[in-house]
Amino acid sequence: MSNIAFNRLQRECKEVVTNSEISETGIMIEILNENLTEIKGHIRGPPDTPYAGGMFDLDIKIPDQYPFSPPSVKFATKIWHPNVSSQTGVICLDILKDQWAASLTLRTVLLSIQALMCTAEPKDPQDAVVAKQYMDKPQATAEYWTLKFAKGTLPVNADYQARVDKLKDMGVREEEAISVLSCNNWDLNRATVYIFS
Template structure:
């Protein structure tokens, strides 16, 4: 990594760690190696969203050509959101692609991702299945996102017992829990459709 990139990342990490305003929004970072190329980001789910109470970890990889190239950021914690892949955690956000500018920082990136969690853009989705559910069956989307938040992001809210039972039924058939949750979520929690999908 170039000196420019190294100095810049050092400064940005310090900015996130020491800024109380950022800490209050529930954003944190942890440097994972000496070269500052691998960083773990943490975002608290925004209030009054299905992600409230959850803690979401992100993988941040800093390229050699930073800050002229955007960091590669994806969710490690599974999340049900139209602009984030439920399978890979890849995020559809313009500033991580063609709208990146060298003036942007890690702080801006993490705050923008948190804002995206608050205000999804289903018309420009990363995950078509989630976006369709968001637009066609919003209540179902919301309860699914809440279930994923309590399951994967450790939200203190109690899990939806009806969804829990359906997951257990698939587990009894030998399906891994994560796969059961995925398939049920993609099939609008219709157990027979999910079962047909798995075994067809």
């Protein structure tokens, strides 16, 4: 990374860390190495969304060609969102791909990801299974995942928890039980067949 890019990235990180307006929206960063190529992002789930109250971590990798190439950003915290892979955390967001411009900043990226949490685009999904379910009943699974993986504050869905507990009683790890039930629309029989066949 060039000195110019490094200096710019320093300014961008300082802007995110010191700007009170940004911290009020629940966005923070943690710099993981001194050359600023690895950063941990933290986004609080926006109010009035299924992600409200959760704290979501992001892995951010800055390429050598920054700011002419976009940062690589993915969710480290599991999230049920049609524009994020439920398996890998990869985000489908145009500014992280072909709509990136050198004028965009780390702050823009983080705010855009938080905005995506408010306005899912199930017709242009990263995860087709999530998108299909999201169009039928958008809140329930996303709220449950927020509670379980992002330490959300919404009350637990007792019906979903009972199904997870049944699979756990059969020796299935909790995370796998949640994932398989979610992908099978919370149908316990289908999830059981999927796991044990």
